Amino acid sequence: MKIGLLIIGNEILEGKINDANLRQLSLFLRQHHLELSASITVTDSEDAIHLGLKTLFSTCDVVVTSGGLGPTKDDVTKEAIASFMGRKINYAEAAYEVAIKNYERFSRPFAGKEHGYCFLPEGFVALNNSTGFAPALFAEHSGKYIVCGAGVPKEFKSLLEDHFLNLLQNKFPVSSELIESITVRTKRIPEEKIFGEVDPSLWDKLSHLGSVSSLPTTMGVDIGVKIKAHELQELSSKKERVLAIFENSAVKP
Amino acid sequence: MKIGLLIIGNEILEGKINDANLRQLSLFLRQHHLELSASITVTDSEDAIHLGLKTLFSTCDVVVTSGGLGPTKDDVTKEAIASFMGRKINYAEAAYEVAIKNYERFSRPFAGKEHGYCFLPEGFVALNNSTGFAPALFAEHSGKYIVCGAGVPKEFKSLLEDHFLNLLQNKFPVSSELIESITVRTKRIPEEKIFGEVDPSLWDKLSHLGSVSSLPTTMGVDIGVKIKAHELQELSSKKERVLAIFENSAVKP
Incomplete structure (x- = not known):
């Protein structure tokens, strides 16, 4: 199983913060006798995300993305993935349920079904995010797989610990x-x-x-x-x- | 001037060490009102380096590489760059002179003209490495440019400080x-x-x-x-x- 990481975020390329998720993913994979094949860091822009996805899907079976799932206008990961795969973004009840549960856990009011968190590219599954607000995502793409997590290191870590193996361990002859x-x-x-x-x-x-x-x-x-x-x-x-x-x-x- | 970074090294993808050069390059570029467009981290293998170079040269004017210039068999950056560009690797007197000067500075004996440090892909310039042994490299490639430095953060830093602007500031309308x-x-x-x-x-x-x-x-x-x-x-x-x-x-x- 070849695994690639796409790190999405201007803040990393501008040197404002160091990425922590490459190493987190590597060490997690190593514990499970798996390895990371390549990693690409791109800006929060559709073109850049498309280039990253194209490059990683050309050699990897699984692409993990980190970042760009938040609520502000610079968070374009879902839109860019949807346009890359030629899929529409729709309201998804399952995403709403994950999001409202997350907000309740932190005792924060949730804006409701209009919120971006309730919208998913077609065919994507919303995954519970046990340490943050934005649902993580999972989908098949042309016989390969994509897992999308928030960039905040503790949220990315919980994505790995809570979901990664369950989602993928039966998909490839690990x-x-x-x-x-x-x-x-x-x-x-x-x-x-x-x-x-x-x-x-x-x-x-x-x-x-x-x-x-x-x-x-x-x-x-x-x-x-x-x-x-x-x-x-x-x-x-x-x-x-x-x-x-x-x-x-x-x-x- | 669009600038991309290719980080070469199994040790980074395996989580043994954190890369420090993406942030170093970003902050250096910011000081000079420039920015980093994308970064790719690949293993020490020709195929992976080729994919990284192809992807970055598809969008960037300048590709900076970090890592894989050392003396051991896993250091394949020069060979991979040469094969990517269809260039031969030859003995280069200028590289020998840089290398022997570096060894003298650290009072270490140099193996001589047989040493890998004295060999460069055709058309490449050897750059003095003021903090280490391996000469850094610079070349033009199809109207674009490549700068190759050692992965050790202090050596990568001195490449930026000693050479980067001199090499590139007149090449593009900065x-x-x-x-x-x-x-x-x-x-x-x-x-x-x-x-x-x-x-x-x-x-x-x-x-x-x-x-x-x-x-x-x-x-x-x-x-x-x-x-x-x-x-x-x-x-x-x-x-x-x-x-x-x-x-x-x-x-x-």
């Missing part, structure tokens, strides 16, 4: 592509020396088990191996073999 | 599209109430001067107006008019 990332931090040796002098065959040995990466940090060099497997037992056996390679190498954690 | 973002924080009134009850015409009044956005934060609602102008005087006159609208509104900072 178990056929379990993923785990193993990171070993080695200290006091520069990156080039590790792979050039200390253990020139380390990279290739690890590559037989998964995709290798090297990340110099101020604390040391993080050598990562991303392993894939069809089942949990195979995953844990590969993990042991990765750790055994380090045990037999001059490059030590 | 002065014809000065941009400034004005943000006013209003407190204690929910977003919907501001634009629904307190001053229903505020959004439209501000929209005559620029692109309006609204961002609820824990400290209050940030109302932003992005104004554009052809010259500094026009920019500052528009800014005064934005502030005057707030002075005459019931919505106060």
